[in-house]
Amino acid sequence: xRTENEIKYLMKAIDAFQRRLLVISPDFQILAANKPxxxxxxxxxxGQYCHEIFYDRSSPCNNCAVRVALEDKRPSLCPKPETxxxxxxxxxYYAYPIYNNGEIExxxxxxxxxxxxxxxxxxxxxxxxxxxxxxQSAVDCxxxxxxxxxxxxxxxxxxxxxxYTLEEATGSLNVRNIYPxxxxxxxxxxxxxxxxxxxxxxxxxxxxxxxxxxxxxxxxLYASILLEDxxxxxxxxxxxxxxxxxxxxxxxxxxxxxLLQAEKMGSLGKLAAGVAHQINNxxxxxxxxxxxxxxxxxxxxxxxxxxxxILKDADRCRNIVKELLEFTRQTRxxxxxxxLNRALQRTLFLLESQAxxxxxxxxxxxxxxxxxxxxxxxxxxxxxxxxxxNAAQAMDGKGTLALKTTANTDRNRVRIEISDxxxxxxxxxxxxxxxxxxxxxxEGKGTGLGLSLAYNIVENxxxxxxxQNRPAKGASFIIELPIAQKAKQGDERGK
Ligand SMILES: Nc1ncnc2c1ncn2[C@@H]1O[C@H](COP(=O)(O)OP(=O)(O)OP(=O)(O)O)[C@@H](O)[C@H]1O
Ligand SMILES: [Mg+2]
Numbered sequence: 196x197r198t199e200n201e202i203k204y205l206m207k208a209i210d211a212f213q214r215r216l217l218v219i220s221p222d223f224q225i226l227a228a229n230k231p232x233x234x235x236x237x238x239x240x241x242g243q244y245c246h247e248i249f250y251d252r253s254s255p256c257n258n259c260a261v262r263v264a265l266e267d268k269r270p271s272l273c274p275k276p277e278t279x280x281x282x283x284x285x286x287x288y289y290a291y292p293i294y295n296n297g298e299i300e301x302x303x304x305x306x307x308x309x310x311x312x313x314x315x316x317x318x319x320x321x322x323x324x325x326x327x328x329x330x331q332s333a334v335d336c337x338x339x340x341x342x343x344x345x346x347x348x349x350x351x352x353x354x355x356x357x358x359y360t361l362e363e364a365t366g367s368l369n370v371r372n373i374y375p376x377x378x379x380x381x382x383x384x385x386x387x388x389x390x391x392x393x394x395x396x397x398x399x400x401x402x403x404x405x406x407x408x409x410x411x412x413x414x415x416l417y418a419s420i421l422l423e424d425x426x427x428x429x430x431x432x433x434x435x436x437x438x439x440x441x442x443x444x445x446x447x448x449x450x451x452x453x454l455l456q457a458e459k460m461g462s463l464g465k466l467a468a469g470v471a472h473q474i475n476n477x478x479x480x481x482x483x484x485x486x487x488x489x490x491x492x493x494x495x496x497x498x499x500x501x502x503x504x505i506l507k508d509a510d511r512c513r514n515i516v517k518e519l520l521e522f523t524r525q526t527r528x529x530x531x532x533x534x535l536n537r538a539l540q541r542t543l544f545l546l547e548s549q550a551x552x553x554x555x556x557x558x559x560x561x562x563x564x565x566x567x568x569x570x571x572x573x574x575x576x577x578x579x580x581x582x583x584x585n586a587a588q589a590m591d592g593k594g595t596l597a598l599k600t601t602a603n604t605d606r607n608r609v610r611i612e613i614s615d616x617x618x619x620x621x622x623x624x625x626x627x628x629x630x631x632x633x634x635x636x637x638e639g640k641g642t643g644l645g646l647s648l649a650y651n652i653v654e655n656x657x658x659x660x661x662x663q664n665r666p667a668k669g670a671s672f673i674i675e676l677p678i679a680q681k682a683k684q685g686d687e688r689g690k
Contacts, residue, residue, distance in 0.1 A: 215306040218293070219245055219261050226301055245287070245304070260290035261302045268292065268299065336434040340370040342427055344379065356436055358407035370430070375405045386420055386430070395420040395427075404434060413437040452631045452647050471516045478516065481509045518544055528574070532567035532679045535575060535611060539598055542579040551587050560599040566678040568609055570656050578652045581645035582613045582672050588636070589617030589670060607678050608658075614671040619664040628662060 197205070209216060209229040217240070218227040225248070228240045239248075246252040246259070255262050263271035270291045289305045330337045331350045336357070339348035349357075349364035359368055371379040386397050397418040403411040418432040485506050489499065518541055539561070546552055586596050594616035601610045620628065627633045629650045634643030646662075649672075653660040658676035665671050 217245065217287075217304045219290075219302045219304050221261075221265055221299060221301070223255050223259075223261060249287075256287075260287050261304055264290040264292050264302055265299065333433075336436075337431065338364075338370065338373065338434065339421075339429055339431040341429050344370040346370055347429075348431070353434070356406065356412065356434065357404070363407075373404050375403055375411050378402060378404070382416065382418060382432075383430070386418055395422070401437070413441060448631055449647075449651050452644055452651065455644060467519050471519050474512070474516055478509055478512055482506060482513070485509065515545070515548070528571045530569050530571055533570050533572050533575060534565065535568055535570075535609060535676070536561045536563075536565050536600055538572060538575040539579055539600070539611070542576055542583055543598075546580070546583055546587070551592050554593045555587055555590060556595045558595055558597040560597070562600045562602060564602070565600050566602050566604070566609055568656075568676045569679040570676065574652045574656075578649050578674070579613070581649050585645060586613060586615035586617065586670070586672075588641075590615050591617070594669070602678065604678070608675045609678055611674045611676075612671060613674075614665055614669060616667075616669040619668060620662060620670050625662065629660075 212229065216229045217225055220226050223244050223246060225240045225243050225245055245261075246255045250256055258273040260271045260273040263273055270289070272289050273287070287304045287306065291303045291305075292299045293301045293303060330348065333350055334352060336353035336355075337348060337350040338346060338353050340346045346364050346368050349359070349361055349368075353359075353364070354361055357364070357373060373379070374382065382397065382400070382402065385400065386395060388394075397416060400416045400418070402414060402416055404414050406412055413436075415435040415437055416432055417435075418430060420427050421429040421431060485502050488494070489502050489506075494502070543557060547557070583596065590596070597612070597614040599612040599614075601612075602608070603610060624635060629646050630643075631647040632643040633647075634641035636643075650660055653674055653676070656676055658674060660672065660674045662670060662672050
């Protein structure tokens with residue numbers, strides 16, 4: 196027998212149970228009810244027919260668990276639509292017979308059944324799995340960490356971007372390690388401030404993250420602080436890799452520069468070609484008639500040597516015109532083995548007669564056995580022209596220009612060094628000098644396109660270009676270009 200105390204607690208326990216529990220007679224009258232929800236006072240329930248009070252029916256419901264239990268004489272389960280769960284109605288899922296001397300005296304009817312709860316749990320699990328899947332397969336990286344910085348969410352894109360395995364990331368990696376320097380601290384400071392997106396939120400913040408291999412990757416960050424009961428419990432960040440976007444933007448800029456430069460060179464070329472053609476005709480006349488006089492008249496020795504001088508200079512003029520035409524020839528890019536010594540000398544030949552070069556000493560140290568390079572000759576002309584002009588401008592027309600070519604056959608590269616004795620490159624200029632439109636020259640004297648074009652040309656040829664200050668004085672530009680594989684030095688030279 197149960198003690199009164201025990202009965203009292205059992206009653207309290209039944210009421211504390213947050214589900215409705217009814218005792219129903221075999222003729223569907225409510226005999227007793229617990230009081231889980233303050234909807235209907237039990238006095239109103241007791242004595243009522245369950246189907247009347249809950250479903251407004253004059254007869255028991257079609258899928259009534261009590262009726263089935265009565266017929267089968269054992270517990271019955273009649274699942275009703277889930278929509279009835281947690282509503283004021285009594286969904287009567289489960290009916291359990293109460294026996295007295297072997298006869299069914301009444302039934303316990305409950306508004307829940309274990310399988311339904313399991314179903315709900317399953318649904319919850321499934322929706323959690325869906326969310327997990329969503330985060331895992333997001334194109335952007337998703338990283339979440341607790342307030343100590345310990346990472347607990349690191350999706351597949353994050354594994355790819357940062358180079359850590361999931362185990363490494365969630366095992367020992369701290370969110371501070373995925374930013375260079377004090378990056379994580381900076382992000383938290385901004386997150387807690389009001390400037391970027393509002394309190395606890397950060398929108399399209401551009402920064403860099405640190406990959407496992409030490410690479411710093413530019414990203415755009417969306418982040419927020421997760422709160423629970425007003426307490427910060429975690430941070431979540433969505434990182435979008437900006438490398439591709441930056442590359443496309445750079446390529447666009449480069450194309451723009453190339454177009455501008457091509458336009459500039461194009462119109463210069465047209466002008467030069469026009470002038471050259473016009474000079475060619477009178478030049479032909481001068482040479483022809485000078486030769487005729489030399490051959491047909493018996494001249495005194497002085498006049499003869501004067502005429503020969505005229506012929507020599509006219510010949511030089513013809514060479515200049517020829518080189519100028521060659522230099523400005525508008526061709527489609529034509530990649531073929533070229534001798535870069537020859538390209539350097541052609542550029543020098545054209546520039547030497549300029550006023551700017553009158554007081555510049557040119558020192559040439561060209562490797563006679565320089566291997567050929569597969570390149571577009573016209574682009575090489577433009578490359579050397581820009582670098583030599585820069586050197587002459589930097590020296591303000593006075594100093595020494597040194598041209599040196601060497602080959603490193605182990606690395607399969609030829610190396611061209613163009614140095615000057617100008618003031619050198621100051622620290623604030625060095626990081627920007629290859630940027631388009633960067634110039635320190637006064638307006639009208641420089642557009643800032645020369646070195647960016649040089650950079651593009653060298654890069655398009657699979658080479659590299661760098662600038663440095665010389666130990667003594669002045670600047671030095673070093674270009675390295677790949678040696679032509681098949682064309683062996685000497686074989687094709689001068690063809
Ligand atoms: N040999 C050099 N010595 C010192 N500084 C140099 C030298 N060559 C280039 N620079 C610096 O780099 C800047 C960029 O050079 P770049 O050739 O791109 O443009 P620019 O010469 O100013 O103009 P542009 O070539 O379009 O006429 C120059 O303005 C100059 O400050
Ligand atoms: Mg320049």
